[in-house]
Amino acid sequence: MTPTSHGHRALRWTAGTVGALALMALGAAPAGAADPAPGVVLGKIAPIDGVKPGSALSVPISFTNTGPAALDKVWMEFDVTRGLSHTEVPSNCGRWDGQAHDDLPAFSNLLCEFDQPVRPGVVYALEKPVALKVLDHSLYDLLRVAIWGTEPVSEGGFEPIPGTAPAVKLVERPDDTPAAPGSARPDGGDFATVDVTAENTADFQVTGARLEGGVGDTVPLEVKFTNAGPGWVLRDGVSPAVVRIKMPAGTSVAKSAGFCRNLGSATYECGMGDSWVDEHGGQTYDFKLRIDKAVPGAKGSVALAGKLPRPFDTVRSNDTADILLDVAGAGATGGSGSTGTTGGSGTASGGSGTASTGGSGSTSGSTSGSGTGATGGSSTTGSTGTTGLSSTGGALASTGSGSVLPLTAAAAGTLALGAGALLVARRRADRQR
Incomplete structure (x- = not known):
């Protein structure tokens, strides 16, 4: 151009x-x-x-x-x-x-x-x-x-x-x-x-993992959120997906993934770097877990969470997945668990949503801000337009409690759609989801 x-x-x-x-x-x-x-x-x-x-x-x-x-x-x-x-x-x-x-x-x-x-x-x-x-x-x-x-x-x-x-x-x-x-x-x-x-749908889904190691080891954990499409999803200033990750018993988080915050009780809530997710896009969350002790049958979980409704997602069987942990000398966790990568290795997400591990968000350690979008609703002329899904916004923080989910270093955002340019300034004030 x-x-x-x-x-x-x-x-x-x-x-x-x-x-x-x-x-x-x-x-x-x-x-x-x-x-x-x-x-x-x-x-x-x-x-x-x-x-x-x-x-x-x-x-x-x-x-x-x-x-x-x-x-x-x-x-x-x-x-x-x-x-x-x-x-x-x-x-x-x-x-x-x-x-x-x-x-x-x-x-x-x-x-x-x-x-x-x-x-x-x-x-x-x-x-x-x-x-x-x-x-x-x-x-x-x-x-x-x-x-x-x-x-x-x-x-x-x-x-x-x-x-x-x-x-x-x-x-x-x-x-x-x-x-x-x-x-x-x-x-x-x-x-x-x-x-x-x-009149379209978008299948939001998560992928778990199977981990192996001994007491005292630090192992990588990779879990994923993917929009399998066929529709893309545009939210108004908030992360299009919220993922809640519960770590297996007997482990502690040595390094947290980006776009996540600690809720306590070995549970993390994670969002995305943008307020939209393209079809076949998503986000990968990379953690490092330390195995503190052997707990037979220890198992964590990954689940879609958040308060925003998802009427477009008609497939709910893939909204949750397991994080299985095999500790040397403690016996296997049992069960086939969810799909994932042994040891949780893999690459961070990125791109604009053209691959199932990529998505519209940035890499899991980045500070990419959010765009602005909307979903079905009414319209007005003049200085105010309206959108349909209701929520209360959000911006990433490393700590906190309750169901407030941060959205990366994003706030006070402006999306300028015009004949000359479409500009987005990051939101840098807290927006609760």
Whole structure:
């Protein structure tokens, strides 16, 4: 992607509590400013539920010029998360796609310029709705629509690739009720965040291990969380999975895995470095256990935990697994146990979710922060969008009690999905899950 000197004003998706996204244009006037500037106001866009993977999706968009005079041009932006795709790019639009990296899930962006007069007090709509494709891994996704009545300001974005499809135009909707005069945001633009929920599933599962050693030995333990798909899962500022690990009796933890905290009683609760997990992605947790004494039949466990519901996960038989321990001279633990690696060896997870031991999180010792996402729910225009699953956030800590799970060094995060760039700043304040 090539930098451009002519971009847009980046709009930040600021993650607050689950169920709300506050968007704020950079450089906008204070929300409480008197005499709000005239501008453009989007019509209501309903949340979209029950779409089928592989299907086409049409989203009608309308707006009103609430000012006293006609506008010569308007600019509209359509951003989607990785489970959705723009099906065509009109010649008066440009598109660019961002691959998952660092704190960013993959996304696609479309910025369009409408070079035609827009009269005040009249509702306008696109002559044909925004066309999207629901991809096979779609589950919880976001569409963000933004509009400006003045040319967007460059914030060091990237140059979109011009479209080749016929240009899309604006048409008047005289029978629609226009927005009230003076109801525009102080910066004269507007935006809406829309939840798109697909009829899809995602199989969250864990893998245990079998350990061998003698009293006094320190042995590696590797356990895994994997999203077997087919859908990816995007949460709002919290780890998409919580894994609780109970160590076998007679052992103590010499070294803890990243993204984990000690609950006491030889139990650890672990999250991920990001707020999404791609299909076939996940996280590996590497511990070092010291065998303090031989306890016949000692056995630990790995289990999916946490308070967030998982209605998309219909397979519960793989939500738990055993950690079996064979201590020399103490007899075998018995039973076949769960799948795992003898001695717990293996590599740490990483990547963007393209392998079953990788995932959208960072390596287990890193401090990668969280992205921002959402799940099914309602939408609003203006400075607040809504998301569906409710939770209370979280940020990683090495100690603590109860069910609060940290999410890596992440907080105060902002996700800017815009025509110029999609930016995520880490959350660095505590967010409870």
